[in-house]
Amino acid sequence: QKEVEQDPGPLSVPEGAIVSLNCTYSNSAFQYFMWYRQYSRKGPELLMYTYSSGNKEDGRFTAQVDKSSKYISLFIRDSQPSDSATYLCACNSGGYQKVTFGIGTKLQVIP
């Protein structure tokens, strides 16, 4: 079983739509949950991280973690064509422990 599973997509939505991106994980030791955005042939860009279960909002982005079901979500409101990228979920047990990534979901926002 993969530690972090993510549907690779692609996911196409019209501009202005609410986007829901999801991951599941298997390792109960994970405490921190991150979302990165990656444009083609570029490095991952940290969008936000969440500790344990709960929600965190940053502008149009909301991250949600449910540790009981080992389910991670990222919601993007009022999606823009500039949001078109691959979104990577990632998990870590804390401290300087390694970060484990999902394969990423490719998102295309159509004008």
Next chain:
Amino acid sequence: EPEVTQTPSHQVTQMGQEVILRCVPISNHLYFYWYRQILGQKVEFLVSFYNNEISEKSEIFDDQFSVERPDGSNFTLKIRSTKLEDSAMYFCASSVGTGAYEQYFGPGTRLTVT
């Protein structure tokens, strides 16, 4: 805004050759990491480094790999004898404290082994 930089952006080498990938982490960061991403696959952890020592390494990081912080600014990844399967994007990342969850990535070096 400070950022992680990596050189070169693209490196082509022949199988069996040694390569050194270079990174300049964000200046006040203390923890450094290398990851790789084979085309179409997920980003994979290679190694973390703190206080001039390896903190953690993955099973990918075998004896062919080494890391070094030769001075106060650079962080390098050396692959001693490259294989075809080492072809990938290599990303350096750094974090200011013990929070690997808040690490910032460089733009990557694309390594092509022929």
